[in-house]
Structure formats: structure tokens, C-alpha cells
Amino acid sequence: MSEKSRLPSKFLFYLITVSVFLLILSSVFLLQFSKTSFTPSSVFKLILVNGTSVYFEPLVKSRQKQLPFLSSEVSRVDAIRSSKTSELACPVSNSSKKLGSLRKMKTMACDSTQALLRVFMYELPPEFHFGLLGWKGKENQTWPNVSIPSRIPPYPGGLNLQHSIEYWLTLDLLASNIPTVVRPCTVVRVHNSSKADVIFVPFFASLSYNRHSKLHGKEKVSVNKMLQNKLVQFLKGRDEWKRKGGKDHLIVAHHPNSMLDARRKLGSAMFVLADFGRYPAEIANLEKDVIAPYRHVVMTVDSSKSASFEERPILLYFRGAIYRKDGGVIRQELYYILKDEKDVHFTFGSVQGNGINKASQGMASSKFCLNIAGDTPSSNRLFDAIASHCVPVIISDEIELPFEEVLDYSEFCIFVHASDAVKKGYLLNLLQGIKQDKWIKMWERLKEIVHQFEYQYPSQPGDAVDMIWQAVSHKISSIQLKFHRKKRYDRSTSGIITK
Ligand SMILES: *[C@@H]1O[C@H](CO)[C@@H](O)[C@H](O)[C@H]1NC(C)=O
Ligand SMILES: *[C@@H]1O[C@H](CO)[C@@H](O)[C@H](O)[C@H]1NC(C)=O
Ligand SMILES: *[C@@H]1O[C@H](CO)[C@@H](O)[C@H](O)[C@H]1NC(C)=O
Ligand SMILES: *[C@@H]1O[C@H](CO)[C@@H](O)[C@H](O)[C@H]1NC(C)=O
Ligand SMILES: *[C@@H]1O[C@H](CO)[C@@H](O)[C@H](O)[C@H]1NC(C)=O
DSSP: OHHHHTOOHHHHHHHHHHHHHHHHHHHHHHHHTSSSTHHHHHHHHHHHHHHHHHHTHHHHHHHGGGOTTSBTTHHHHHHHHTSOSOOOOSOOSHHHHHHHHHTTOOOSOOOTTTSSEEEEEOOOOGGGTGGGGTOOOSTTOOSOOOSSGGGSOOOOOGGGGGGTHHHHHHHHHHHTTOTTSOOOTTEEEESOGGGOSEEEEOOOHHHHHHHHOSOOTTOSSOHHHHHHHHHHHHHHTOHHHHHHTTTTEEEEOOSTTTTTTTTTTTTTSEEEESOSTTSOTTTSOTTTOEEOOOOOOSOOOOGGGOOOSTTOOEEEEEESOSOOSGGGHHHHHHHHHHTTOTTEEEEOOOSSTHHHHHHHHHHHTEEEEEEEOOSSSOOTHHHHHHHTTOEEEEEOTTOOOTTTTTOOGGGTOEEOOHHHHTSTTHHHHHHHTSOHHHHHHHHHHHHHHGGGGOOBSSOOTTSHHHHHHHHHHHHHHHHHHHHHHHTTTOGGGTTOOOO
């Protein structure tokens, strides 16, 4: 860093010239590859980040340590540069506007008549959302200013990040009213709830569970419980809730233990969840709720650098806790079956700290990655495997998968019933029988769909945030249909049309 401060202005000039040259070069690439935009867009972002690290120099220095999580794609850039400079996400700047126009996206604020979904967001006080991140606004300020990505309060890292979905969705709604943020106009925040299709509840429930479940000092109830109780009271008192009994409300509760106290009372709402493992069917089900991917913790492998069939020496990879309660017994059984097999990597180990690096390397050099039911049917290992272009082998009979209404997982995953997987020799026979050309097909498909599992700010067409809103829109249509049917002979509400 000290080098930077000594840079003569001549060097800066040279740097900018080089960046501009690369920018032009990359737009040529972009045009050439408009269909398979993975390679060029990563090249483009590389330069973007470099370019803006100049624009936002002072911020970069002060924020450097806290900002590694704004975009999962940034880690890719980092790996390439192998330097410690800016860890900014795709920023909003002159150059990103160029990127926008190249992709034919609008730089105007999203128009509510064009958006797929109009969302009203409650003005809950910051203690329910960004306050949990340590953010303090000015007096009466409810939301941080999201115009400049580098100034957005970062979400804590490590395993917290897996469940950060609440954060990305809230940011996207805030951004939808800012003309300079380039993002898809799938969803727009409206300020009149009677004009909304969905009412969004901006409570960071997973973070509240992860960070505030314990009692401190003289507290009788934890902050997590207190916030949930307040939330229930608030919602039950709102006209918006009473209108449809909460059915058009969207609550993000991605951590399986989040909203533990309130989920029953708010069970009529739509939830965004990781799976249904800890929910009774009447409270959470596919009919009304949306399954969202975990935010993966390993780096996304650059599609152009993804190891091929021959370059992946390990046939089957698993790293994680072997002994789990509840549904996790199968991990143990598989461990004893597989531990001495050649080409199989099956080890204990947490995916924290250095474990993340080990897992990144391991998955990126394996042909198949095991995803076994843990103490819940889902785990972020599946999404780590996808980010590593390692074909997932799913042994979890109760698993629910994100975006399955538009994604055919059999094109890039192998599903094995738990009862088959524990038969001696079954799994290895199956995987060894998968020929190279079949594996390559799945690997190619993985590289196509990996984008749908990326959380980032600003959101991009077809990324995880965009896909979740589309899934919500599907659910809303069917909820709307039922609501209207029920009203056919209901004279008490005649004339009140709800959009
Ligand atoms: C990024 O900037 C550094 C100087 O800060 C320069 O050495 C490097 O070549 C640049 N990388 C790209 C890809 O533009
Ligand atoms: C955008 O470009 C204009 C001139 O083209 C320049 O004055 C301005 O500082 C740039 N803005 C940013 C954020 O770099
Ligand atoms: C904040 O809100 C309160 C109550 O509405 C009001 O009295 C006060 O003037 C506001 N403060 C500022 C700085 O706007
Ligand atoms: C947010 O920040 C931008 C850039 O600093 C500024 O132009 C804008 O006025 C701010 N918005 C609000 C509501 O403070
Ligand atoms: C919200 O929209 C409804 C229906 O269009 C309208 O009657 C109402 O006046 C609006 N409320 C506000 C505060 O603008």
C-alpha cells in the first residue's frame, strides 16, 4: 500500500491509459461473445475494478478490510490479480454505465409499470436490519445510502455469509429507486402499499439469530427474541397485513433456526428459506414459499480456467463434519464405506478459516462432489460445488432445490437415494460408470448456470437476486388466483379491488 502513495502522477496517467485501452479491448470481446458472456464479462470486471480502484482510492484504503463480501465475483478477480488492492464490487461509475449500455440495460430508475413485481417495503427501524450490521444513520434515517457500493455497510463474513440473502434482497429494493444504479428492472420498490404486489418485511432474521441469540448482561430475553416479538406486534397491527391475512408478505428466514419464535404466528406469509427441514408443512411448503440458494463460501472458479476432466485427479470429494445429529447418520455410514477408496477424498474439517481455501482447491480438482444430508436437508456444500464446477452428487431425499421451476438439476447433478448410497460399492460403481463425454456435458451445463447462484450488488440479470424475485412473482400469481376465487361470492368486500 505504501507503494501506492508514492506513485508519481505520470504513472497514474499511464495506468489510466492502459485501463482505457483494456476497456475498449474488452468491449470488442463483449460484442464477440454476446451469447456466452462469462469470459468477457469477467475480463471486463477485472478492468472495472482496477479502474474504480483509482476513482475510489481513499475509500478503498479505509474500507479494504471490511468489504470482501460485496460480490462473490470479486474473489475471482482477486485470485487473478493476487494482490490486496480494492475488494470493491461491480461499482457504479462512468465505466459501469458503459457496461450497462453494452448490455442494453437502463440507467434510469426502474419504472413501476415495467417491472415484473412491485414491492412495498416497511420502514422498520434500523434495529431490524442495517442496525444489526452496526450501521448508524443520521437522525430519522432508516436506510443507508446505497448509491455508492463501497459505502454500503458490509455483511459479516465467515459462515454468516451463507445466509445473507436478506441483505442482498433489501439492497436490491433500495437500489431500484436510484437512477444511477445499473440493475435489471425485475422488481421495483413502490411507496404506496396499495400499488404493490408484494409487501417486503426487511428483517435480517438470519443475522439476528447468528449474532443475537445469546443473553447479555441483565437481559431477560435475547435481542433475537425481542425483535421477533416486536415484529409480530408490528405486522399484526398493520392494515397491509390485515388486507390479505399476511399472504402477500415476504419474509426472509434463510437460516433454519431464524424466526423460531415468530414463524408460527406469521406462517401465512411467504418465506424465503433454505429448506423445509425444520418447518411443519402447514407453515412452510412449496405452494407459497421460495427456496433460495445459500451464498457459497468458496471462490467461484473462472469459467475459462475451470479444470477439465483430465485435470481433476479426485473422483469424489467430501469435506465437512462427519458426525451430525438427526438426518446426518448417513454421513457416518458413507464415511466407513468410502474412506479407504482410491480417488476418493473424504475428510473431516470445518469450512471456516483455512478450511475454505482447502475446500476451494479440493472441489476445483474433483470430478464429483458429495452433498449429503446434514442436520438439515440442505447445506451450502451444494452451492460450493456448483461454484467449483464440480458435478454435485446429491444424497438427501428431502432436499428442496432453488429455482427448480426453471432449472432441470438432472442436467448437472447426480441424485442418489440414501438407501442406495449405503449399499457397498453402489456409489463408486455409479460414478466410475459415468463416461467422460457425459461428465463434460454436465460440467458445461454447470458453467452455464453458475451465474444463477451468485449474490451481488448491484444485481445482474439472471443472478441469484434476480432469480429469487422471479420465483416470488410465480408464487404471487397463484396466491392471487386463490384469493380472487375465494372472493367470488363474498359480498362484504365487494368493490374493493386489491391489486
Ligand atoms: C491494475 O492496476 C495495476 C496498478 O495498480 C497494474 O499494475 C495492473 O496491470 C492492472 N491490471 C489490469 C488487469 O489492468
Ligand atoms: C465521469 O466522467 C466525467 C467526465 O467524463 C468526470 O468529470 C467524472 O468525474 C466521472 N465520474 C466518476 C465517478 O468517475
Ligand atoms: C425526527 O423525527 C421526529 C419525529 O417525527 C421530529 O420531531 C424530528 O424533528 C426529526 N428530526 C429530524 C432531524 O428530521
Ligand atoms: C446518496 O449519495 C449520493 C452520492 O454521494 C448523493 O448524490 C445523494 O444525494 C445521496 N442521497 C441521499 C438521499 O442522501
Ligand atoms: C395509494 O394508492 C391508492 C390507490 O391508487 C390511492 O387511493 C391512495 O390515495 C394512495 N395513497 C397515497 C398516500 O398516495
